[in-house]
Amino acid sequence: MATLQDFKTEEKSWWCPGCGDFGVLAAMQKALVAVGAEPRTTAIVAGIGCSGKLGNYINSYNIHVTHGRTLPAALGLKLANRDLLVLAAGGDGDAYAIGMGHFMHALRRNVNVTYIVMDNHVYGLTKGQTSPTSESGFKTKTTPKGSIDRPVHPLMLAVSAGATFVAQGFSSWQPQLARLIQQGIQHPGFALINVISPCVTYNKVNTYDWYKKTLLNLDDDPSYNPHSRPEALARLDATDELVTGLIYQEESEPYETQIAGFRDTPLVAQDWHVDNATWNQILKSFE
Amino acid sequence: MIAWKIGGEQGEGIDSTGDVLSTVANRMGYFVYGYKHFSSRIKGGHTTYKVRISASRVEAATEHTDILVALNQETIAKHAGELDGGFLLADTAFKPVLPDHVNATLIALPLADMAKSHGSILMRNMVAVGASAALINLPTEPFLAYIESKFKAKGDSIVAANQSALLNGYQHIRQEYPNFSSLTLPPPTPGDRLVLTGNDALALGALAGGCRIMCGYPITPATDIMESLSKWFPLVGGVVVQMEDELGSITACIGAGYGGARAMTATSGPGFSLMQEGIGLASMAEIPVIIVDTQRSGPSTGMPTKPEQSDLMAMIYGGHGDGPRVVLAPSSPEETFEDGYQAFNIADILQTPVIIATDLALALWSQTVERSALDGPSVPIDRGATVTADELRALGDSVFLRYAITADHISPRALPGTANGQHLATGVEHQPNGKVSEDPVNRSRMMDKRLAKLAKVHEMRPGIKWEGPADADLVMLAIGSTVGAIREAKEILVAEGYRVAISWLRTLSPFPTAEFRQAFAQARKILIVEQNATGQLALLMRQAGVFDPLRCEQLLKYDGVQFFPSEIVSRARPLLTQYAEVTH
Ligand SMILES: Cc1ncc(C[n+]2csc(CCOP(=O)(O)OP(=O)(O)O)c2C)c(N)n1
Ligand code: SF4
Numbered sequence: 001m002a003t004l005q006d007f008k009t010e011e012k013s014w015w016c017p018g019c020g021d022f023g024v025l026a027a028m029q030k031a032l033v034a035v036g037a038e039p040r041t042t043a044i045v046a047g048i049g050c051s052g053k054l055g056n057y058i059n060s061y062n063i064h065v066t067h068g069r070t071l072p073a074a075l076g077l078k079l080a081n082r083d084l085l086v087l088a089a090g091g092d093g094d095a096y097a098i099g100m101g102h103f104m105h106a107l108r109r110n111v112n113v114t115y116i117v118m119d120n121h122v123y124g125l126t127k128g129q130t131s132p133t134s135e136s137g138f139k140t141k142t143t144p145k146g147s148i149d150r151p152v153h154p155l156m157l158a159v160s161a162g163a164t165f166v167a168q169g170f171s172s173w174q175p176q177l178a179r180l181i182q183q184g185i186q187h188p189g190f191a192l193i194n195v196i197s198p199c200v201t202y203n204k205v206n207t208y209d210w211y212k213k214t215l216l217n218l219d220d221d222p223s224y225n226p227h228s229r230p231e232a233l234a235r236l237d238a239t240d241e242l243v244t245g246l247i248y249q250e251e252s253e254p255y256e257t258q259i260a261g262f263r264d265t266p267l268v269a270q271d272w273h274v275d276n277a278t279w280n281q282i283l284k285s286f287e
Numbered sequence: 288m289i290a291w292k293i294g295g296e297q298g299e300g301i302d303s304t305g306d307v308l309s310t311v312a313n314r315m316g317y318f319v320y321g322y323k324h325f326s327s328r329i330k331g332g333h334t335t336y337k338v339r340i341s342a343s344r345v346e347a348a349t350e351h352t353d354i355l356v357a358l359n360q361e362t363i364a365k366h367a368g369e370l371d372g373g374f375l376l377a378d379t380a381f382k383p384v385l386p387d388h389v390n391a392t393l394i395a396l397p398l399a400d401m402a403k404s405h406g407s408i409l410m411r412n413m414v415a416v417g418a419s420a421a422l423i424n425l426p427t428e429p430f431l432a433y434i435e436s437k438f439k440a441k442g443d444s445i446v447a448a449n450q451s452a453l454l455n456g457y458q459h460i461r462q463e464y465p466n467f468s469s470l471t472l473p474p475p476t477p478g479d480r481l482v483l484t485g486n487d488a489l490a491l492g493a494l495a496g497g498c499r500i501m502c503g504y505p506i507t508p509a510t511d512i513m514e515s516l517s518k519w520f521p522l523v524g525g526v527v528v529q530m531e532d533e534l535g536s537i538t539a540c541i542g543a544g545y546g547g548a549r550a551m552t553a554t555s556g557p558g559f560s561l562m563q564e565g566i567g568l569a570s571m572a573e574i575p576v577i578i579v580d581t582q583r584s585g586p587s588t589g590m591p592t593k594p595e596q597s598d599l600m601a602m603i604y605g606g607h608g609d610g611p612r613v614v615l616a617p618s619s620p621e622e623t624f625e626d627g628y629q630a631f632n633i634a635d636i637l638q639t640p641v642i643i644a645t646d647l648a649l650a651l652w653s654q655t656v657e658r659s660a661l662d663g664p665s666v667p668i669d670r671g672a673t674v675t676a677d678e679l680r681a682l683g684d685s686v687f688l689r690y691a692i693t694a695d696h697i698s699p700r701a702l703p704g705t706a707n708g709q710h711l712a713t714g715v716e717h718q719p720n721g722k723v724s725e726d727p728v729n730r731s732r733m734m735d736k737r738l739a740k741l742a743k744v745h746e747m748r749p750g751i752k753w754e755g756p757a758d759a760d761l762v763m764l765a766i767g768s769t770v771g772a773i774r775e776a777k778e779i780l781v782a783e784g785y786r787v788a789i790s791w792l793r794t795l796s797p798f799p800t801a802e803f804r805q806a807f808a809q810a811r812k813i814l815i816v817e818q819n820a821t822g823q824l825a826l827l828m829r830q831a832g833v834f835d836p837l838r839c840e841q842l843l844k845y846d847g848v849q850f851f852p853s854e855i856v857s858r859a860r861p862l863l864t865q866y867a868e869v870t871h
Contacts, residue, residue, distance in 0.1 A: 011722065040706040045542065055711055056722065061703035063545050064713035065538060066568050072502070072535035073542030077703070079500050079526055080546025084703055105531040261521030268547035268702060270524065272497030272668055278522050279663045282491070286481035287314070 002038050004029055011056045020197030020208075021050060023171030024118050025057055027195075028087070030174070031181035032060075037085050045074040047090025047099065049125045051118035051197070054089050068098030071106040074113045075255075081266040082256050085185060086112070092119040096132040096152050103154075106190055108162040112254035114184040114191045117154070118171075120199035121206045128202030138205065155247060156236045158192050159229060164252035165191035166232070168244050170215055171198070172208060176244060189252030196244070211242075218245025288341040289423055289470055291354045292369070293415065294362030298330040304356070304412035305336030308419060311433045312340045313482045313655050315425070316475030320345040320771075321482075322652035322849075327507070327591045333361055340423070342473040346619065346654055346771030350851050353470055354422055355391075356415050357383060358398070367391065373470070374422050376415065394418070394464065401455050410452040417456025424469040427457055479658045485649035485768075488620035488656070489579060490515040492627015493551050495663030498577070499525035500550035502539040504532055504558055507591045508650045509581040512553040533558035537565030537578060544575040545712060547673075547702035549631045553579035555647075556589060559598060563606035566640045568714040570610040570737065573690065573698070575634035575671070579643045581650040582767075584847050593847030594647035596767055597819035599827065602642045603796040611738045612640040614796040618752075618770035621660040622793070623649065628666045633747060635671035637740055638697065644795060646818070648768035648849045672699035679707035686710075688719040692732060696740035741797045750799020751806055755781075755788025758809040761863050762788040765816045766795070766824060768849060773816055775852035776859060785863045792824070798831040812862050813839045816855055820845040 007029040015021050032042060042060035046052040048067035055062035061084075065073045070088040078086045095103055095117040106115070122140065123129040129142040133154065137146040158166045165187040169177035177195060184191030196215070198208050216239055218224050224245075225231050232248040256262060263270065293304050302323070309319040320339045326332045337352070339345045352369035355362070357377040363386065367375060370391035377383035378398040385393040396418060402411040413434070420430060434449045460467070483491075490512045493501075499520070503513040517527040530536040536552040543550035554562060559580045569576045582598045584590035602614045613633055617623040626643050634641040679687055679701065689710040691698040698719075701708025711721040716733060718724040755762070755777065763773040770791040780787045790806060792799070807813060813835070817824045822841050828834035842858045844850055 039709050041704055043546075043703045055713075059709050061701075061709055062711040062713075062721075063542065063572070063574075064711060064715060065541070066564050066714060069534060069538040069565075072530065072538035073545070075528065076500060076502065076539035076542030076544070076550060077546040078542075079528075079539075080543040080548030080550070081702075081704055084546070101531050102535050105535070109528075259526045261524055262526055263524040266704075267499045267524070267543075268704070270499075272499065272549065273666075274495055274523060274663050276664050279495070282494070282519055282522070282663075283481060283658065283661065286483045286487065287310075 001036060002033060004033050006039055007032050007059050009057055009059050013057060014053050015050060016201050018200040019050065020120060020171035020199065021054065021118055023174060023177070024116065024195050024197050025054055027169070027171070027174055027177040027181055028116065029058065030178040031185060034178065034182045035185050041084055043077055043084045043086050045070045045077065045086065045088040047094035049091035049094050049123070051089060051091040051124070052094065068094050069102065070094065071099065071102040071113070071115065075106065075109065075111050078111050078113055079256060079267065081268045083266050087114045087116065087185070089116045089118065091124065092117060092121065092131045092133045093123050096154050104157070104161050107158055107192070110162070110164055110189040110252060110255050112189055112256060114181065114193065116181065117192070117194045118197040119194050120197050120203055122199050122203040124199050124202060135205070153236065153241055154194055155241045156233055159232050159236070159248050163192055163248065164189040164250050166248040167192070167246045168194045168196070168241070170196045170211060170244050172212070173244060176217070176219060180246060183246060187249065187252065189254045214242050216243045218243055218247070288339060288345065289353045289472055290337060290339050290349050290351055291356070291419060292335055292337040292352045292366060293356040293358070294333065294335040294366055295358030297325065297328060297332045297334040299358055300409060300412045301334050301336050304415055305338050307412065307416050307430070307433065309338045309482055309653065311429050312338070313480055314433065315429050316477035317342060317472065318344045318655040319482060320347065320652065320654045322348055322648065325592050333365065335362070335366065340472060342475060344655065347775045347852050348772070348849050350853060354419055356419065360384070376418055376422070392467065394460065396456070396459050396463070401459070402452055405452040405455065406448045410449060413449050413452035414456035417453035418460050421457045421460035422469055424471055427454060480655050481658055481661070482653050483620050483656055484511070484651055484653045485617070485620055485623045485645050486511040486581065486651065487515060488623040488661070489553070489627045489643065489645065490519070491661060491663060492624040493577070493631070494519055494523065495666045496549065496628025496631040497668050498549045498551045498631060499523065500540065500543045500548055501525070501527045501552070502530050502536045502550065503527070503552050503554065504530050504536050506555045506558050508583060508647045509553040509555050509579060512579060533561035534564060537562040537576065538568070540576045541565055541569050541574050544569070544634070545703070551577040551579065553581065555581045555583045556585040556598060557587070559601060563601070566612060567606040567608060567610045569640040570612050571714045572712045573638040573737065574712065575631070575638055576640045577630050577634055577643065578640060579645065582644065582646040590847045592647070594768065594849045595818050595845060595847070596646050596769070597823065597845070598644070599795060599823035602644055603827070609734060609738070611741050612642060612796065613637065613741055613744050614642045614644055614794070616644045616766045616792050616795045618649070618767055618791050620654060620656045624661055629748060632667065632669040633744055636669060636697070637743060638671065638700065639741065644767065646767040652768070672697055674699045674701050674705070674708060676706045679705060682707065686720050689721045690717060690719045690733065692719060692736060695743065696736045744794060744797065745799055745802070748793060750794040750802045751790055751792050753788060753790045753806050756786055757788070757806070759788035759811070760786045761812045761814060761859055762790050762807065762810040763814045763816055763855065763859065764790045764824070766792050769816055769818060772850040772852050772855055776855035779852060779856050780859060780863065787859070787863070795827065798827055800831045800833060803831065803833050807833065811838065814842060814859055814862060815839060816842045816850065818844050818850065
């Protein structure tokens with residue numbers, strides 16, 4: 001069994017001291033150990049941003065793609081080798097701005113991938129511009145008079161787009177976050193875990209203290225039913241998505257098990273030669 | 288050789304009529320080349336389908352028509368001028384008129400009424416095919432056999448109705464025009480041949496070469512590749528994913544390539560532009576991926592249903608930064624099949640994006656191909672250099688160097704799932720161990736490595752092809768579908784007594800400079816024939832230092848109509864007559 005140590009690398013972190021991403025990394029590593037993952041069969045697809053550096057710090061197979069494209073890459077990787085545990089990770093800009101198109105379609109495609117969005121309501125790596133999750137009025141260098149865009153509501157979007165697993169965690173609340181990531185990995189389908197991961201350098205509004213005061217923990221509400229779409233949408237709407245916990249989960253059959261003729265053996269391990277009978281059958285249509 | 292054409296409104300069964308004729312002619316042992324004129328709409332709009340039938344291989348379009356089947360007067364207005372002594376077969380329903388200046392025999396027959404008498408207007412195509420068969424003096428048996436096999440599943444009555452419609456068309460000509468002299472074809476040479484398009488050949492090659500993941504977004508003229516693989520992949524455990532866009536399509540293929548599977552995407556101009564981002568990623572992170580660009584008229588939406596060869600610069604140099612990649616250029620269905628599987632070996636061996644450059648005419652037009660040229664089950668599959676778990680274990684405490692500097696510039700890959708091979712693959716500049724680095728020395732070494740490894744492609748395949756004498760007075764150079772046209776032009780010129788050769792590029796990038804120089808050393812004149820406005824093939828030659836302004840001439844076409852051999856001959860002949868005095 002792999003230990004926490006097995007999932008660590010010697011790479012020194014580039015993140016600012018206090019960045020929420022440290023907590024996300026720690027919780028991911030804990031979750032990987034908890035589900036019994038092994039570094040050799042774990043693959044992480046990371047996006048571009050401060051968040052995207054995460055792959056440098058986990059001992060696993062890591063592919064660091066272009067800005068916003070983690071989900072297509074994760075899909076392809078999972079199809080190439082369905083025995084891999086595939087996680088995708090990136091920032092809120094990566095996920096909900098440049099990657100929004102892929103996000104919506106990944107939700108309805110439901111491939112067995114766990115997606116961790118490190119949401120700090122701001123663009124970190126490009127040094128502090130507004131993000132799709134920034135609140136209206138948020139002042140940045142590109143919105144000096146305050147953002148006039150309305151923020152996206154990724155969780156409501158996800159639930160209505162056909163997501164089969166939606167959760168939100170907070171990087172400071174480690175046990176809950178690690179548990180949510182673990183549940184997401186164990187969910188047989190696409191799992192979205194939006195993680196509130198404060199940026200201590202460029203977001204002076206949505207700080208740790210601010211979140212601790214405003215976030216509602218669904219774990220404290222035994223009456224909440226995470227298996228009802230209307231209830232999930234109502235709760236997200238009522239709280240302006242400022243909740244943590246498992247928000248929505250439904251019975252799910254992952255994409256890769258529904259593909260006609262797709263085999264249990266990973267594609268990468270198969271013999272790719274076409275046999276004569278199949279070949280001749282295909283050529284018949286050209287006679 | 289006979290050129291048969293049918294014209295009418297899109298949605299009137301034009302395609303199926305042409306398909307029947309070309310399939311049956313091929314089965315009889317003739318060689319066919321079928322191509323269409325269509326527009327970006329589903330119903331309505333003028334459309335034509337032309338089939339050239341010959342006793343030897345045909346692979347180019349022609350301006351001339353021997354039999355024109357007109358389902359409306361517009362077809363006559365637009366195409367009767369192509370007839371010279373042939374037949375105009377038209378439906379009496381629209382009271383066809385033969386224009387004064389046209390030298391042809393008008394054969395008016397009640398196509399629609401005859402079809403209806405056999406049960407449905409849909410059988411109009413069978414009546415037309417039957418009448419055409421009579422005009423070419425082809426036997427009816429192969430047509431009847433084709434109908435039998437094609438409609439067997441639909442029941443005996445459907446078979447019988449279609450057969451009698453066809454015979455009705457045939458006999459109508461024989462009875463009403465007892466004294467006409469039919470066109471004739473030399474006897475066929477029966478063989479084991481198929482009719483397929485470049486897209487068919489490409490999908491077959493990919494399938495044979497181990498491609499099991501296809502992620503794409505529909506676009507003319509690439510979509511058939513995705514549709515064919517959707518049909519075939521369930522038989523071999525593969526998967527086609529219709530993605531949300533081309534950014535996703537290529538990135539999904541890159542993810543799959545990282546995972547060690549063989550993945551491909553296929554697109555055309557607008558989609559290709561979007562894929563530049565991913566091509567750069569695959570080039571930088573050294574991940575195999577295959578991209579097919581079935582070029583069409585651009586830029587932007589351009590003319591979606593018209594051929595062009597204007598993406599050469601985009602394929603070779605597109606995207607930001609220096610992003611080395613391999614670009615292959617097939618010119619026939621056989622070569623497209625070959626590149627379809629070989630691209631995957633090249634991509635795995637060189638760990639780089641490989642682009643297959645086809646064009647609309649090569650992609651969509653069908654032609655006769657020997658079955659023996661498509662030996663899918665025995666194509667070679669070479670997955671390139673990888674490290675095993677044992678080799679990785681032997682490393683002990685030292686880390687695996689995913690981007691190790693090696694003698695041949697290729698760093699063996701550790702595929703995910705292999706113990707101790709964990710690493711970071713990234714589009715950010717990196718050190719041999721995969722970790723990000725902006726060190727100037729490292730940067731230069733890594734860029735040099737990515738560039739240098741590509742030269743190996745020239746050991747794997749010929750970079751150029753040549754037909755004819757090495758010291759020809761004129762060599763015509765082209766790529767893609769234009770090669771069929773220069774080959775036919777060559778035949779015409781050779782028959783006129785000229786010393787002519789043709790050549791075509793098989794690998795566009797890296798440019799096969801040494802091979803090119805050697806092959807062209809003795810040629811007196813070079814005519815570069817390409818379908819774009821800026822002479823992109825000539826630009827590649829200039830860049831490689833093999834464009835000799837004293838010997839090179841250019842023929843460019845960018846009007847959306849594929850080259851006819853006749854227009855190439857007209858351009859070539861004056862270049863040759865200056866030598867005629869010398870040589871004769
Ligand atoms: C196509 C493209 N456009 C822009 C950029 C520049 N860029 C890098 S990271 C980033 C946004 C980062 O914000 P986010 O995704 O929220 O991640 P964070 O840094 O906050 O973790 C941008 C715009 C890029 N790398 N690629
Ligand atoms: S800029 Fe913000 S998001 Fe980036 S490392 Fe620093 S604290 Fe984290």
